[in-house]
Amino acid sequence: xxxxxxxxTLSLSVFIQAGGHSSRMGCNKALLPLGSQTCIERVLAVAMxxxxxxxxxxxxxxSYRFLNCPLISDTYRGIxxxxxxxxxxxxxxxxxxxxxxCDLPFLTAPLLRYLIAQANDFDAIVPRSEDxxxxxxxxxYARRCLSEVIRLIESKELAPRALFxxxxxxxxxxxxxSSLPGAQWFFFDMNTPDSxxxxxxxxx
Numbered sequence: 001x002x003x004x005x006x007x008x009t010l011s012l013s014v015f016i017q018a019g020g021h022s023s024r025m026g027c028n029k030a031l032l033p034l035g036s037q038t039c040i041e042r043v044l045a046v047a048m049x050x051x052x053x054x055x056x057x058x059x060x061x062x063s064y065r066f067l068n069c070p071l072i073s074d075t076y077r078g079i080x081x082x083x084x085x086x087x088x089x090x091x092x093x094x095x096x097x098x099x100x101x102c103d104l105p106f107l108t109a110p111l112l113r114y115l116i117a118q119a120n121d122f123d124a125i126v127p128r129s130e131d132x133x134x135x136x137x138x139x140x141y142a143r144r145c146l147s148e149v150i151r152l153i154e155s156k157e158l159a160p161r162a163l164f165x166x167x168x169x170x171x172x173x174x175x176x177x178s179s180l181p182g183a184q185w186f187f188f189d190m191n192t193p194d195s196x197x198x199x200x201x202x203x204x
Contacts, residue, residue, distance in 0.1 A: 010116055011095035014047040015088035016040065017081060017137060018058040018102045025191055030102040031063065032196055035203040039190060040102040044069070047100060049109040050116070055091065057084045079158050081137055086153060089146040101137035105199055106185035114180065115140050115172060123167035129187040130174050136160035138187065142167075 018030045018040055025032075030040040037045070040056075044067060047054045056064045061071040072091050074083040081101075088097045096119060098112065111127075115138075118125045125140040137160075148166045152158070164171070177183050190199045 010119060012051050012098060012116065012140075013053040013055065013092050013094040013096070014051045014098045014100065015055050015057050015084075015092070016043055016047060016100050016102055017084040017088075018056050018060075018064055025193065025196065028063065029190055029196070032190075034105055034199055039105045039199075040064070040067070042105045043100055043102055043107060046107050046109055046112065047098075050098065050112050053094065055088070057087050076153055079153065082149065082153060082158050082160050082163075085136070085141065085160060085163075086146070086149045089141060089143055089149060092143050095143055097141050097143065099137060099139055099141060101189075103190045104138055104187065105190055106182060106188050106202070107138065108180070108182055108186070110180050111138075111177065111183075111186055114177065118170050118172060121168070122170040124164060124169045125172060126164060126169060127172040127177060127187075128174050130178070130184070132174075133187075134161050134164065134171065135187050136163075 031038050034042060055070045055072055056067060057072055058064050059073045064071060072087055074087045076083040076086055085099055088099050115125050119140055123142045123145050127135050127138060129135055145167050148163055152162055190196055
């Protein structure tokens with residue numbers, strides 16, 4: 001593991017994607033309660049441990065004003081998470097954007113600090129979950145990735161994972177993360193009613 005002091009010298013802003021239609025959940029998953037907080041409040045609490053600069057990416061800004069964070073919306077609407085990644089990089093004033101999904105309620109600061117510590121000499125840092133999938137909404141992007149994101153959008157390649165072969169990407173393998181406390185739940189994706197019930201049970 002790299003020295004965590006690198007985390008403190010990195011020019012970094014955090015963006016939480018609150019967009020999406022939550023079609024499988026049937027309601028706005030970001031605002032569902034988990035214990036004493038909503039799901040997005042749990043993500044925000046962890047994000048604030050990483051940087052005081054946290055912005056919410058949401059096309060329904062009024063729903064998130066209670067968070068008292070800056071709010072931005074997608075320039076390219078209706079194209080899914082890649083539109084939110086574009087918005088974050090477009091508005092990012094720092095060198096790096098840490099982009100988090102609103103539906104990952106069990107992220108931890110040690111996980112995010114580990115990702116950040118890998119940033120030197122790369123353009124993107126993306127973890128791989130235990131099931132082998134890349135996690136583009138728990139990832140770090142250099143602001144210079146914006147031009148490639150625009151190229152993807154213009155070419156109608158809208159899967160965020162399409163970006164990684166186009167830039168210098170450090171894939172953080174699951175074996176690197178699996179010993180961190182709570183690792184088995186890091187990428188628990190709360191996007192269905194059943195998964196919400198499970199998340200509520202884990203929060204008790």
